Amino acid sequence: MTERIDDNAFAAKCRLFLDANAERLDAASATLEDSDAIPVFDSPERSEEEAQLAVARDWQRALFDAGLAWIDGPTDYGGAGLAHHHQEVFDEMCAQYRLPKLNTLFVTFHIVLPGLLAAASDDLKRRLVPALLRGDLIACQLFSEPGAGSDLSAVSTRAVRAEGGAVWVATGQKVWTSGGHYSDIGLLLARTSDDDVPHRRLTMFVVDMHDPAIEVRPLREMSGGAHFNEVFIDGLHIQDSCRVGDVNGGWRVAMATLGGERKAVGYSSDAPNWVVVQRLLELARTAAHRGQIAASVVDAVVRCYVLGSAIEHTAANLAAAERRGDTRGPEMSTLKLLRNRLLRDCIDTAGHILGMNMLADSGERGTYAWGYASTLAPGLRIGGGTDEIQKNIIGERLLGLPRDR
Ligand SMILES: Cc1cc2nc3c(=O)[nH]c(=O)nc-3n(C[C@H](O)[C@H](O)[C@H](O)COP(=O)(O)OP(=O)(O)OC[C@H]3O[C@@H](n4cnc5c(N)ncnc54)[C@H](O)[C@@H]3O)c2cc1C
Structure with missing residues (x-):
């Protein structure tokens, strides 16, 4: 439900928050950046990445606690329940401040969140979305495999039902997992059927990246950074309540996440x-x-x-x-x-x-x-x-x- 709030009061609240939590840019500093970096995407050394991550988490926590992390989102999932124009007011004000880099949260916000919002159960959304918005949980995308990239229907990581259907057991390998080494949860696309139609073979799950059945190994890039990983999954137990969308309906969820990613790349100021x-x-x-x-x-x-x-x-x-x-x-x-x-x-x-x-x-x-x-x-x-x-x-x-x- 959209809450009613006086526009002036809302703008004053935003101003107060930004003044307390960010540095205001004057006309000169708004154009003259300290860094000469070309904005591509970041692949920093691990120590710098950890520092960026800590700053990003602190920022999200402050935003969330002030009710500004998802201004026009539903209150059930951690949003503030306000109208979209309030989000626009805040975004416009943000442009007047130097805000922290949020590259480490790109996959969480622009890939995993759209997938969860499109298809997860109400219970899963209530459990995960507020924690993701607050920076308490960070997520990665476990889609690509050595034999499946552009053609995701070829995913061969298997998940099979066990314990009468309450649990799935997954085994396989993922690759190019951005930020897998600092993520708490992963959105896992797994093969769950041998249907003749490849797109009907897949199911999406949320998995715990700290589970001992998951091993994350870094991959060094030509830039010198290591923001990618290989992820090995060996007998991982996943509760059926962590399934996102229908059994063998994972393709639809995957498309929702990729749509979110393309939109972010299309509009993103990064x-x-x-x-x-x-x-x-x-x-x-x-x-x-x-x-x-x-x-x-x-x-x-x-x-x-x-x-x-x-x-x-x-x-x-x-x-x-x-x-x-x-x-x-x-x-x-x-x-x-x-x-x-x-x-x-x-x-x-x-x-x-x-x-x-x-x-x-x-x-x-x-x-x-x-x-x-x-x-x-x-x-x-x-x-x-x-x-x-x-x-x-x-x-x-x-x-x-x-x-x-
Ligand atoms: C910066 C970056 C971050 C990434 N982060 C993640 C992540 O977090 N999680 C994740 O799961 N994956 C991630 N990936 C992996 C990425 O999604 C895959 O690399 C991508 O989908 C391509 O798959 P592939 O590398 O297997 O190449 P392939 O699919 O094997 O393609 C090889 C070549 O064949 C071409 N090709 C393939 N199919 C067709 C076709 N039908 N028509 C015409 N040409 C075709 C491709 O364009 C490419 O040139 C990331 C990749 C990069 C570069």
Whole structure:
């Protein structure tokens, strides 16, 4: 139920909270960032990651306790039960403050929560959603396997019923599990049937990542970080009450989670976006002042600016449509593809300006940050559905072209 609250009183409450918990940006500091990082996604060293996680948990706890973690969400699941425009008021105010990085909670909020909200039982939602919103629980996504990525219907981790049906026993291996090493729970997609139709073979569960039947092993990336893991599951007991959605109905839940992820990548301020273009403009202006920029590179910079502007406008239009209740699905694939393209073009153009300076970390602002981003950027073309899969979605669902298979 939507609670009635005076708009001015609500705005005053938000202001009080933000003043107490975050640093207000003045006009100068709002544009001048301390860091020269290119916003791709973060893959920090473990110690830095732990510090980010602690800050993110503290922030969520404060937000939740002030009733601001999910302003327009239902009170039964930890929301504040207010109208959507209250959420907008708070979001607009947040833009005036330096807020903590919440990368470590991306999977929790944008992948696992949408899946639970779409399909979990009332009891499971009441148990888990408030704890996730408060940062008391952190979640990971246990979908991909060595033999199943783009084609999730090929998942081979098995869950079989035991003890008269009250419990399932799961065994198998997952891979590329972002944040699995600091997660408390995981959303596990497992094979539960041998139905002729692959999409009817899967069931979704919530599992306890601290269970001794689960082993998490880190995977080192070319960026130097280790935000991915392999997860080995050996005889894990899962209560049937932790099933999310129907038996053999896991495909629908998986699609709900992937929709949430695409939406977040499409709209997210952490997505490769306008900031990347601004960093490129900063670099190009400096090079131009030194007389070190070729005409062909100026062309490339302008092309990046134009593409970036088009993406920003498209994202704003899609977000406005979504707010009106006009839910968009396949359009998000367009945005994800374009954002990846923009990031690649900006990094390539920066490389033409910086040359060898992009390769070694000399400490000079705006140089190696581009080299580091180039080690992370390919991951964005793969995670959340590869570029090729996005093109299939656009072809089939937006353009009505023949199915891939
Ligand atoms: C940054 C990042 C974070 C991730 N986090 C997680 C996570 O937390 N949890 C999780 O479960 N997984 C995660 N993943 C894994 C990710 O979901 C998979 O890597 C992705 O789905 C692709 O699967 P794959 O790697 O097995 O490649 P494959 O599916 O084997 O694809 C290999 C190549 O074939 C192409 N291809 C495949 N099928 C088709 C088709 N039908 N048409 C055209 N081309 C096709 C692909 O585009 C790709 O180029 C993450 C990946 C990345 C990069």
